[in-house]
Amino acid sequence: MSTLTVTINRLGAHGHGIANTAEGPVYVPHALPGETVAIARNGSHGTLLSTATSSPDRVVPLCRHFNPDRDACGGCSLQHLAEQPYTDFKRNLVVEALRSKGLTPPVEPLVTCGLGQRRRTVFSARRTDKGLLLGFNRAETNHIVSVEECPVAAPAIMAQLDALRSIAAALAGGSESFRLTVLETLAGLDVAAEGVKPLDEKRRRAAIETVMRLSAIARVSVNGEILVEPRKPLVDFGGVLVTPPPGAFMQATKEAEDAMAALVLAHVGKAKRVLDLFAGSGTFALRLARTARVHAVEGEDKLLKALDLAARTTEGLKPVTVEKRDLFRRPLTAQELKVYDAVVFDPPRAGAEAQVRELARAGVKKVAAVSCNPLTLARDLRLLVDQGYEIRSVIPVDQFLWSPHVEAVALLQR
Template identity: 80%
Template sequence: MSTQTVTIDRLGALGHGIAHTSEGPVYVPHALPGETVAIARHGSQGTVISTAKTSTDRVAPTCRHYDPDRDACGGCSLQHLAELPYRDFKRELVVAALAAKGLTPEVGPLVACGPGQRRRTVFSVRRTEKELLLGFNRAETNHIVSIEDCPVASPGIMDRLEQIRRVAAALASAAGAFRLAVLETLTGLDLAADGLKPLGDKQRRGVVEAVLALRGIARVSANGEILVEPQKPVVDFGGVLVSPPPGAFMQATKEAEDAMAALVLAHTGKAKRVLDLFAGSGTFALRLARTARVHAVEGEEKSLKALDQAARNTQGLKPVSVEKRDLFRRPLTAQELKAFDAVVFDPPRAGAEAQVRELARSGVKKVVAVSCNPLTLARDLRLLADGGYGIRTVVPVDQFLWSPHVEAVALLER
């Protein structure tokens, strides 16, 4: 370890300040461009000891758990950056990723996300000899910082934090940490624990007793198994009610989901036959079915069943067909794609390279690419552009407030 004074040149992709030195770049969390800081340096990593010059873009963090001088929560990394430069940083993540692949399409303004909008959050939980820890890991560690509030999470989650703790306590044993995903639904909170060792009868009874004594908990599951379900959790996809399976993928905020869905619907327009790939529980498919016949393809069977059931139980939709298929190993071929006027795809962070290669060979007129990873989105868009698609626009969406993660929606057509 060495101590040195550096000037921060820019922000890196993770939101860390980057200083260029004779020994190479050093990455300094919580430092901003233009700041001069004394750091304790460990290789390419630096920790701020003191600040000689402060950026005018620095603001006071919103959350008491954010203070890097104390036991700081690692859930956020950019609360100290003022709103306008923060938005520029998020948008630039998308611009830079596209430029690295030789793409310079129009990139729209960032669709902003406000505090208190996160309807889904994942807590880390561990029981110690003294207490139950429920919160978020300190940055780049397994150390759990127990929280009392979170300005990112929705009031519907934060107002029931003590209830969540009681359920977590019933699930927890002395054997290690686990994750507890909490989703706010129309009928109550859906709690899905993952990474637990098999539960004993005592734990199971404890969970059931805890939930039945509480209000506002719709379901609790562990490792995909439903332990207790006073009410089926229900979410609203554009007026279509869906009961997703335990731990199912869900857009982090309802506001971001609605904004992305509006872009999808506007671009597909009057398409009569639409293909929704990586369809999940129907985020886009069920909205699209208001005006088009939809074929929804998803690799996770339980999510697909939830989508199918919702479509069957909702009046006023066009026909919705479903198909369970691993799109990484068996993408729809260019020949199969000929049946569709428009294609929407929203893959995991790894992107959809195999499927995009087939899509690039197809004659589909309109394509919407939704992604939570600008790097794999840029790779996939490069393939589509090389296949003859024009990129009309790319819209960055900030549903992961104060983090270095950004969603994006790309609209393409032949």
């Protein structure tokens, strides 16, 4: 490890300042372009020691846990960056990913994210000699930083930190760390513990008794199995109420979900038959079913059952059919796709290359692509453009405030 002074040239894709040196680029968390900083260098990583020249884009972070001089939480990487350069950075992640594949479609301004909107938060927990530790991991480590505030997370979640510590303490079976995924729902908090040692009868009883004393908790599950459910957790997909399975994927903020759904629905328009691929528990399918017959395809059985139950028990929807299918190994063929007027797909970070190759051959008139990874989105869009699709617009959506992650909705027509 060596100590040196460098000038930060630009921001990297992960939000770190990048200094160009004779030995190659050095990535410096919490540093901004134009700043002259002293760092402790270890290979390509630099730890910020002091700042000689500060950027005019630097602002005072809102959260006490975002502090490189102390035990900093790793949940945010860009809390020190002013609003306009921050939104430019997020939008440019999408622009540059598309450009890397030779694509230059219209990219709209970033749909922004506000404070306290994160309805789904993942905590780390561990029993220690001093008690239960609950918080977020320090960046690139397994070290848990105890938190007392989080301006990103929903107030309903942060108001229950003591309750969450009580639940974690009752579940902890040793000193190993585990995760608590907490989702704010209409019925209360849905808490999914993962990585917990199997519960003996004493711990099980203690955990159930703890939860039953906490009025804000709707459900607690352990390693995918429901432990106790005082009330069924409910989420609202455009007026359709769904009980998601324990620990299910959910868009991180309702505001971003609503914005993306509005874009998708407007693009699909009056299509009569719509296919929703990687449908989850119905984020888009159940909204689309207000005006169209929908076929929803998803690889996880529990998600599909939640979607199906909501569709069958909600009045006023057009027919919704469901299909369990691994779209990575067995994508719908071009022949199967041709019967649809529009296709929506929202895959995991790996994208949907195999499925998109079939979709490109099918010639469906309208396609809406939703992605949490600009790089795989760009790859998939390139396949569609090469087969005659036009990208009408791409809309970046920020639902992970002060992080380097960005969603995007791409609207295509043929």
